[in-house]
Ligand code: SF4
Ligand SMILES: [Zn+2]
């Protein structure tokens with residue numbers, strides 16, 4: 001159904017603010033404040049103003065709650081850092097320490113669906129489109145566009161499995177007890193992971209950089225994890241880390257094993273530095289390799305597959321086993337992070353804190369829904385197929401549809417729909 | 422376990438050693454008396470060894486007492502002279518002495534020092550079981566010092582990390598302790614109260630100062646290409662440069678800043694690498710790679726410029742601006758202006 005835009009349709013901004021206001025009126029009292037909240041800085045993004053309202057501090061939870069009710073922010077943050085005087089300007093706050101945080105956002109994950117879930121909106125009129133924006137808008141001639149990214153289930157799943165991988169690192173390598181690892185769904189495109197422990201507060205930026213490099217596998221030298229070639233009269237033999245060894249050694253071995261088991265010749269050939277011939281050789285010798293892998297740390301002594309080749313496989317293995325985190329977030333010791341149970345201004349979904357052991361079963365598109373009551377008739381400019389709650393909606397293009405409140409607000413926040421009367 | 426006079430003399434920062442000296446209740450005035458002349462002389466040699474060899478010697482021939490007492494005296498001297506280069510050079514030299522001594526000690530002694538003095542979380546690993554590792558140290562304590570050793574083998578990602586513990590061999594563990602000792606000594610020097618010294622001791626200090634100036638002069642002549650005017654360096658760069666030549670840890674941003682600054686004012690890549698290499702843990706190949714990368718010889722081919730004052734301030738690399746600083750926004754601008762002022 002193609003409908004001409006009528007006068008009665010209007011920008012939903014006011015409506016969003018009204019809905020956010022209602023949400024905070026009803027829920028502000030259950031929003032938990034972070035530990036040592038008196039020593040943290042709070043930050044808010046407001047609907048009408050650009051930029052962030054920073055350097056706020058609260059000495060009692062009710063002050064925070066009254067404040068949030070009175071200003072209705074679009075987004076709410078608190079610092080991962082602790083300060084002596086959190087409300088002063090940055091240089092004068094008196095940094096005491098900071099929690100250890102990680103950010104996994106599908107913005108920087110390489111997912112094959114990435115091209116499909118970006119679309120543009122014209123800054124001057126309501127024209128929208130999928131993919132790359134045109135140089136001028138066909139409707140109003142404007143040349144300024146805003147890129148918007150849809151929430152994509154595939155990407156959210158990828159982000160979740162990265163988060164699970166990170167948790168494995170944090171528990172098994174770094175020795176953090178699972179109950180000290182807090183996972184948060186951001187309400188939009190990813191997860192952040194938050195560790196509050198006395199002993200990590202003092203870690204400086206260089207130390208945090210080392211933790212980041214560990215998780216990313218940056219600077220890893222496989223020779224330092226035991227990959228080497230032994231030459232004998234009878235031929236050569238390559239020795240490498242054992243599948244069962246802890247830390248990166250075992251991860252490397254598992255990753256290489258996975259490659260050998262799951263990659264076909266074509267995929268092997270796509271590995272940087274592996275020629276077509278080499279790919280076929282590896283493929284044909286897999287069984288022989290697996291046999292030697294059963295005997296401890298030998299990686300095989302197959303003619304033609306030397307240490308250089310193994311190093312190439314290891315590089316890919318490290319890529320696959322590492323976790324794709326946002327480096328800057330972890331290293332920044334003044335970072336602000338989203339607060340659980342506050343709303344995300346780009347989706348109208350809630351930030352949700354999840355115990356690390358329940359992450360596997362967590363469904364962000366169902367559990368983060370904040371507006372579960374009522375339905376609304378909206379004029380959708382353009383929308384992909386999307387899911388909010390249990391049901392799937394769309395795709396829509398310039399049509400009026402009746403949607404549950406959460407789906408309607410999601411489209412409003414994405415600037416993909418208008419309000420009808 | 423570490424209670425003998427010999428231990429105290431070797432490791433004068435041990436709590437027991439500090440207590441022992443304190444209980445003697447020596448006044449600085451007494452130091453000029455003849456019975457202490459050997460102690461004062463040894464203190465002076467300690468500093469000279471630091472200046473010339475970069476490592477103080479373990480000297481037991483004249484007795485443990487003299488060796489032990491000469492350490493706090495040396496600290497008083499260095500703190501009194503109040504020269505950044507000397508402070509750093511001296512702390513590093515003592516740390517190196519301790520590192521070489523620790524390698525010879527039984528594991529238990531290393532553990533005791535790490536736990537009792539620094540409160541580290543460390544365990545001795547049972548022999549044979551964890552070959553070739555001797556110790557497991559909490560990664561948090563490991564990261565206190567390891568990031569300042571710019572070499573791949575010190576990167577956490579190249580270590581065996583299990584359940585929060587980094588597995589280490591003895592020489593690695595003693596290196597980590599000695600770095601902590603270095604910081605500890607430097608802090609001791611910086612926080613030691615100013616004392617009035619009598620003329621006799623002041624004379625000794627004058628003597629050390631002369632040695633120091635000679636040494637600094639030599640570095641300047643050796644390391645400075647003629648066309649580069651170090652007198653025109655802004656305070657931030659002067660600071661980093663001092664850190665570098667005294668073998669101090671410099672953060673990543675700091676290294677980038679110094680390297681790109683020096684390259685931009687015309688220092689040659691080889692010269693810069695030479696400047697970096699005497700420092701214990703610098704890996705020549707890595708250093709060359711990094712320097713060449715910043716110079717634009719490798720990779721993207723773009724030559725980097727140092728960060729602006731604003732960025733340096735947020736990274737706490739600006740030691741506080743001087744007069745000229747208030748009129749510029751970039752350390753290179755400072756340098757160019759200052760040269761014009763000097764030439765006038
Ligand atoms: S103001 Fe700029 S040039 Fe001056 S010391 Fe600070 S960072 Fe360096
Ligand atoms: Zn338009």
Ligand SMILES: [Zn+2]
Nearest residue numbers: 113152154155
């Ligand atoms: Zn996607």
